[in-house]
Structures are given as C-alpha cells and as structure tokens.
Amino acid sequence: MSETTIAPAPTEVVVPTRRWSGQNVPRKEDKRLTQGEGVFVDDVKRHGMGYVHFVRSPYAHAHIVSIDLSKAEAVKGVYGTLTGEEVAALTDPFFQLATDPGAKLKDYALAVGRVRYVGEPVVAVVAETRELARDASELVEIEYEPLGAVVDARTAQDAGTEVLHEDAGTNLMWEGVYEWGDLDAAFAEADRVVKIKELHFHRFNSTPLECDGALVEYNRGTGQWTIHTNNQFPGFAVIMMGPAMRCGLDKLRFVTQDIGGGFGNKITSHPQLVACCLLARKLNRPVQWTEWRTDFHLSMSHGNERWFHDTEVAVKSDGTLLGFRTKALDDAGAWLRYEPLGGVIWAQVTPGMYRWRNIRLEFTQVATNKAPVSPNRGYSRMQHL
C-alpha cells in the first residue's frame, strides 16, 4: 500500500486537564434560564409595536395575477401592509453565492409576480395584535394562475419541464467538480470496486423548539435599523441585507440574546428580516414578527434532498476504503439563499471526516418548487456523510 493513498492513523494526544475533566462545570446562564429570566426574541417588546403576519402562497408554482389589500387594510387595528411590488421598488435582489446560472436569480424579500413554493411569503400585514394580523391576512385577496410544478430534481432539467427562473433560463443552478488525491491510483490498487447506482437522502426539517422571529426598530434620525432577532448567523444576514436594502452595513444593528435552538434553520431568515425593516420604516413604528409553527414547517429552510448517482468505491479486501467517485444531485428548492454551499462545503469536509484521500465529486444543484434549503443540524448536510 502506498503511503500517499491512506492517511496515517490519528495519534492520540492526551493533555492533562484534571482541573476540568470529569468535573461538573456550572453554566453561567442556568440561573436565569431556570427562573424564566431568559431573553428570547419574542420576549422583546416596544411601545406601539405592530405584529407582522405573512400571507403565504398556497401554490407550488403560480403567476400572481392580482393582489387586493382593501379588505385587510380596512380592519380596525391594522397598521399597514407590504407587497412584493413595493419590495422590488425599494430593494435590489439579494446577491447570489452561486456562479451562473444561479447567479442570475432575482431573489427578493417577498414574492414578485410569481410564487415558487407553498409557503412563500407574498404579502406582509401588520396589526395591533398578532391575532388581528393573522385574521386580517385572511382578508387579503390574491388571484393566482397556477403553473406546472417541478418536484423531482432528477427530471428538473428535462426538456419541456417548467423553468422556475426565467432569468436563469434553466433549472440548473450550479455545478462543480471536486477532485482530491489520485483516484486512478486508488482504483488500480483496489481489490474490488463497489458500485452503487443510486443513494437517496430525503428532504427533512430540523425543528428547534423556538420558531424564527425579530423585533425591528427604525431610527429616522440616523437611518439605522436595530434588529432584535434569533437569526443564528447575523454576520451572513447583514451582508445579504445591506446591499439589497441599499444601505451600509453600519445601518443594520443586530441584537441577539438567547436562542431556543438554531440547528441551521435560523441562518436564512434574512428575507423576512428585510420585510420587517421595510415595514418599520414605512409604518414608522417597531414591528415584531414571530413565525408560527405551521409557517416554520412549510417554508423555513429545509434540509436538502440529495442523490448520489453512479457511485464507485475502491476498496481493499481488508475493508480499507481507498477512494470514491460519484455524481451528487442537490434539490435546492426554489431559491438558493445559502446555496450552493450545501454542495461546496460537503465536498470540502468529506475528506476531513474520514480517511478518504482519493475523491471525485461531480456536484449538480437544481431548482424545484419546494421551500429553500439551509444547513440543518450540522454543517453542509452532515446526514449525507
């Protein structure tokens, strides 16, 4: 066996840690959390704040023909609304992490002209109470013209399949090849080759006990927003939001305290945060958004569905795995948001997790009419490792 094809066995290094190991280390946050004195996002209140409720798409794929807000806005206690048309006028699309064709997507905080997954926010309604906001939302009348839905990533690129994003012109969002080590040598050295036609990992949704949320204030004097939120990656949210909102990052001040579980789902709430920012400015009052559990399950950042096709694994008779080649296919859902990092990072961490040293990954990611995905319980879809 050549020494270059297999990583050496990890050397165990034992550092004396008597001061800490085997000891019960008290957590400084336990006292307040056990006494009901935590500060989670829904606990934050401001005088005169309005509650935000999102009207969501009941269709997987449809044109928005018309939106009638008159009945909702006539309800006593409703402070105002926000539509995709307003968002498109007031903001620029979020920049994309993907290269072309995914880079061409025009992703906004609310659906503009078209909905692409069940649960996609179309209109935001703000009212005096959360109950009123929800009731008034049901009075928003939206006429849709349904389109064919793309639900299987494996056929998303077939001729005649509905294309989600006309700007991209294809349902292919991103593709990339990752090579590591010397695969030819690994297969030459193998005693046998294991071939697997298809491996399938279904879409899933990690479920923190606390849903997403924010309380957003706008200061007219300084033009700065203060965003109390349980978004678990404000550094990412702010670089997405600033350019879209045409403001400097210093105008977006994030405050995060206790978070009731994140699991990755709470990385990609930046579209909702933008909607809240626009509403706080438009209505000149703090706005509060706490996602309902049903909304969370419908649409907040699922774990992506992935296939591995035509996988070949070079193995030794003693069970040593020398390397593999595979074609990975990701169902990214309707928008890329944090993607294609699910594929990119997976490709980077695969050799780190195990002693694999010879790898060829051909990654493809496509758009489908499902909720966008994000990391879910582990960086880059650990379930697939």
Place this chain on the structure above:
Amino acid sequence: MADLSPSRAITVTVNGVEYEREVEARKLLIHFIRDDLDLTGSHIGCDTGNCGACSVIVDGRLVKSCMQLAVQADGATIETVEGLSEDGALTELQQAFSDHHALQCGYCTPGMLMSATALLRERPSPTEDEIRKALQGNICRCTGYWNIFEAVKAAGGSA
C-alpha cells in the same frame, strides 16, 4: 371599519399578584401571560398543544396555556416559572436542573419545570415511571431528556 376583536374584562392572580385586564375574547392564555402581563418565562413552541413549553399551573392543575383562552382563566390562580423561586434563590428542582445539565438552550425548561413541579407536589418521591409519564407532554429539541429525567429524580430524592 370592521372590528374583529370583541373583548371582555378578566381578573387573574398570577404568582400572587392580582391583575385586571381587558382581553380579546379569542386571545390564548399563553399570549395573555406573555404579551399582556409581560411574564415571558413561559414559552411557545408548537401552537398546537404538543410541546409543553407553555405549561403553567392553573388552580393547582398543570395546563398547557396555549390550549386555553385567557377569558377561561377569569378568577383563576395561576403559577408560572417566574413564581417558583423566592428572593432569587434557586429551588431544589431548579438547582437540580443546573447540576444535571438538564438544559441547553433553555427554551423548553420553564415547561419542564412546571410539569415536574406539578408532579413533585402530588408525588414527592416519584418512581422512574411516574417521572417519565409526567414529562411526556414536554418536548426538548436539544434532546436532553435523560438529564432532565435525572434532575427530576434527584429533586424527588430518589437519585
């Protein structure tokens, strides 16, 4: 303009303090406790009565406060997590939660504590099965169930 929110006045005693408030007839007890009384220790996880994060004790009975309207609590005596300890000192149960690492993010903790409190009042030294049954209505998504069980067991003197 349409008025979707008829309301009425209620009086409740929460953690020994009497409150008189005008509430929307359709407002849930948990939203009343959290939003109107600003007692935010009780949490909301599922909106459907499954997770138990909103558990409080109403007239001596353990209740999921998202499953009851605020107006139904008119005249009731309510205990929430904020009322468990006196003078800022942790109760035996709260200390046991800390000692046994029975909380991670802390979001389910108030509900767990109220369920365990209701159990320990009824059964000061519960059996393991009784502890499991008492906690079955509470979900912890950090999945710290074993340590929560150990904490309640310790507080029940059967560790």
